[in-house]
Amino acid sequence: MDAKEVRITCPCCQAKLDVDVRTEKVVRWREERSGEVPGEKSEPQDFDALARRVTDRSGSVLGKFDDNLERVKRRGKDLDDLFRRANEKLKEDDEEE
Numbered sequence: 001m002d003a004k005e006v007r008i009t010c011p012c013c014q015a016k017l018d019v020d021v022r023t024e025k026v027v028r029w030r031e032e033r034s035g036e037v038p039g040e041k042s043e044p045q046d047f048d049a050l051a052r053r054v055t056d057r058s059g060s061v062l063g064k065f066d067d068n069l070e071r072v073k074r075r076g077k078d079l080d081d082l083f084r085r086a087n088e089k090l091k092e093d094d095e096e097e
Contacts, residue, residue, distance in 0.1 A: 005027060008017045018028040 004021050005018050006021055008019055009015070010017060014032040016030045016032070017026050019025065020027050
């Protein structure tokens with residue numbers, strides 16, 4: 001490491017960053033590979049617990065996908081209703097004039 005560089009540890013992922021003092025840019029970084037997910041406890045876990053976590057996560061992803069798919073399907077109807085109401089308002093405004 002150069003005298004014009006500073007080594008910083010990322011508070012989220014614990015990666016080591018070498019930052020150039022003059023340009024304030026990251027020159028090098030080294031990722032800590034401990035198998036941990038940032039923000040989670042660093043306890044050792046067994047394979048079954050990890051498999052359950054992946055299964056739960058995929059279930060929630062599918063649920064979110066289904067919710068968004070329904071929202072997109074409703075969006076067309078919502079836009080049609082909005083257009084119809086705007087058209088009615090326009091006709092009312094024309095009749096008032």
